[in-house]
Amino acid sequence: MRKQIKPKPEKKTIGRRELVSFPQLDIENIEAKIDTGAYTSAIHCSDIHEETLPDGSRIIALDLLDPSHPQYNHKKLEFKEYDLREIKSSFGEVQERYVIRTRIKFFNEEFEAEFSLSDRSDMKYPVLIGRKLLKNRFIVDVARKNLAHKFKIKQKQK
Numbered sequence: 001m002r003k004q005i006k007p008k009p010e011k012k013t014i015g016r017r018e019l020v021s022f023p024q025l026d027i028e029n030i031e032a033k034i035d036t037g038a039y040t041s042a043i044h045c046s047d048i049h050e051e052t053l054p055d056g057s058r059i060i061a062l063d064l065l066d067p068s069h070p071q072y073n074h075k076k077l078e079f080k081e082y083d084l085r086e087i088k089s090s091f092g093e094v095q096e097r098y099v100i101r102t103r104i105k106f107f108n109e110e111f112e113a114e115f116s117l118s119d120r121s122d123m124k125y126p127v128l129i130g131r132k133l134l135k136n137r138f139i140v141d142v143a144r145k146n147l148a149h150k151f152k153i154k155q156k157q158k
Contacts (some may be wrong), residue, residue: 013140017032
């Protein structure tokens, strides 16, 4: 019996920076740095801590972004499903970070991805998109930026 070969989905080209949205987190058009050197994607959070609920289950609670960010929405978020993993920082040091799964939107397409939660207040971009999210979906053109947002604008004009 011959194995049927499925065509691979066409990869979209993205730039070195993109505007992305997080529908489940109520964040629209936030600037993300595309980083092919990073394996895991990350999102800026503050006040990240574990809490024990009255039934004994554990959650992580956090503020998405921080009050100094223009898109900070004052919402405290809680996640029942999360991991604690060792992740290598951009400085090469291993840190324990919480990792969540949430939906991200590029080019009017949504998909679920993992994000480590970290304080990125000293970084220029609050969101970092790593190789794990990019793999088999996107090609990065470092000479360009905001291609997903430009695509969205063109779609609205049609």
